Amino acid sequence: MESRTLVTRQARGRTVTPTPREQILLFRVGDTVYGIGLRGLWEVLSPEGVTGLPTPPYQICTVLAYRGRKFPLIRLSELFGASASSVPPTARVLFMQAWGKPFGLLVDEVVEMIEANPARIAPVPALATLLNPAFFRGIFSQGDRVVLVLDGDGLGSMSEVVNFYGG
């Protein structure tokens, strides 16, 4: 579900172009706050039902059991190199869909929902990370905070997700 609202500002005697706004969900992995747009995001779940796959690559991808079915669960702390031995009590699963396939993203904490101007989401500098650039939609500032925005489609095309579905 994509949530965009147009904010129309009335100015004296002038027609003002509405500023597009998009809702971005902010969440924490390790010490860093990231964001993700709502497109493709179905639910935010508690991490009950998370079990380990019996064979690698279980460190990044585990299994989420939900509503009687099993789905791949990407542990973002492992993917981002911020791994911890345990799942914190604030952890949540962002249950989403990309390329027609459901999967989950395990995050340390959901922080808040904000509105951002999508035109202000800039490309992530190439030097900034060794991860696949497809995982990131871009970067923007919210006050003093700089937020990396993840790309659900890019994460959904990870080999771990594709292989889970026998792709």
Place this chain on the structure above:
Amino acid sequence: MTQASPKGGTAGQSVGAQVILFQVGGKSFAVDLALVEQIIEYREPTRTPLRPPYVEGVLEHRGRYLALVNLRRRFGLTEGGPAHPAVLLLSGVGKDPLVGLVVDQVLRVLSLPSEGVLSPPPRVFGIRAEYIRGVANAGGRPIVWLDILKVLTATEAITLLT
């Protein structure tokens, strides 16, 4: 430093340049002034996931986002460093429109006369010649004029001997 040879070139051609002189690990280095858009104070960047070991994170500067490269770390210096380093904002280097280079201290702008720039020997302060545009002398101190594009884009380690 082993013997360096004069930079080759056709007689009458000038290869002098204006550079910014700075220090890292007690050694003097230079980059082309034309690449330096601005010098700013250091501030903590936002840490990015799985970044190269010498990249500290990302900074926002006047609406633009740049990776912050720590030159001490790029040169393999793991300890020490000043409390208030400086940041050179470089443009036109590599894929990113803007890169921040963290250095110990910015000294001054310097004009390198063409006859004063020598081709580097195989290594200078432990740094291989492929990363060096030339070596010069200022006030009796050797200056390493860096090929900053290669320093930033090469994947192998570079070790500065202090």
